[in-house]
Amino acid sequence: MTFLVGDVGGTNTRLALADASGLRSDTLLRAPNDDHASLLDVIARFRDEQDCAGVDAVCIAIAGPVSQGRGRLTNRDWHICAREVAAMVGAARGVLINDLSALCYALPQLSPEPISGTARPDNNRQSLVVGMGTGFNVGLTKPGPAGGITVFEAEMGHAELPASVRDTLSASLGTAAAGFTTVEDVFSGLGLARLHEALCGRALSGPEIMQGYVTGQDREAAATITLFARGLGQLSRALICQYLPGAGMIFAGSTARGILGSPALNAFAEAYLAPGMEVVRPADIPVSVITDDGAALHGCLHHLMQAG
Incomplete structure (x- = not known):
């Protein structure tokens, strides 16, 4: 069987053909969303470049809530229908x-x-994936019966910030901290840009702030990244209490890779591993980062294979 799998984020869309042996890397398309009016436009481009004859099923992952085969991106006004996507390539499902x-x-x-x-040997086998790219969200997973995977959805980016993070922002931003109320307001690519402007009075994009930090040429960028990483450590302490991911907390997304793959990891670790938590100990929760930018495509394929 042949599948079309896709990952639609707030900034980019990735599409590829796949089969039971895995993704067909020679078909991978990475398209900036700003260059297209809708997901259907991206798929039309993909269809023009690849032979989509014989596609049996389509699975598209989107950065937004999904219900009854329909969804909308959280950070872009794209409305997506599974039936319409399948029809674009002649797929039955x-x-x-x-x-x-x-x-x-x-x-x-x-x-x-x-x-x-x-991880403790007797852990509960639950894993928490923390996605931090253009936006923010989490997903909880646990092995199910017969080797399957059970996934629990959330919209954590729209939850209120923990008190510990609010206090940290107030100490650094003063009254400007009132402009940051939800998790995604801070812990996302868009949030990083807003945090920098509130702290330093300069409007820069997330990638520009990271670049200034890693080159060591921008002290203001360093201050923003350090504040962001410290707050992320505090948020992570709250997340492990809320979701009990005994098998691990796994970060994903471009913003997560940028922060945790830089010297800012030290500020994160200092806040995350700070003493004071006894019931759920951060040291007993393995923390890792997904470095594969196409990871969600593998997940779409696994979902189709598991569903049969």
């Missing part, structure tokens, strides 16, 4: 899932890069 669910389904095929912590 179309499935729409949340992008964090796709990452959860992909975990068995991935080798995340470890950061800290060691």
Whole structure:
């Protein structure tokens, strides 16, 4: 069987053909969303470049809530229908899932890069995937019966910030901290840009701030990244209490890779591993980062194969 799998984020869309042996890397398309009016436009481009004859099923992961085969991107006004997507390539079946669910389904095929912590032998086998790119969300997963995977969805980016993070922002931003109320307001690519402007009074994009930090040429960028990483450590302490991911907390997304793959990891670890938590100990929760930018595509394929 031949499948079309896709990952639609707030900034980019990735599409590829796949079969039971895995993704066909020679068909991978990475398309900036700004260059297209809708997902159907991206798929039309893909269809023009690849032979989509014989596609049996489609699975698309999107950065937004999904219900009854329909969804909308959280950070872009794109409305997506699984049936319409399938019709574009003549597939009999179309499935729409949340992008964090796709990452959860992909975990068995991935080798995340470890950061800290060691799982207890008697852990509950739950894993929490934390997606931090243009936006923010989480997905909880646990092995199911007969080797399957059970995934629990959330919209954590729209939850209120923990008190510990609010206090940290207030100490650094003063009254400007009132402009940051939800998790995604801070912990996302868009949030990083807003945080920098509030702290330093300069409007830069997330990638520009990261570039200034890693080159060591921008002290203001360093201050923003350090504040962001410290707050992320505090948020992570709250997440492990809320979701009890005994098998590990796994970060994904461009913003997560940028922060945790830089010297800012030290600020994150200091806040995350700070003393004071006894019931759920951060040191007992392994933390890692998914470095595969196409991980959600593997998850879409796994979902189709598991569904049969």
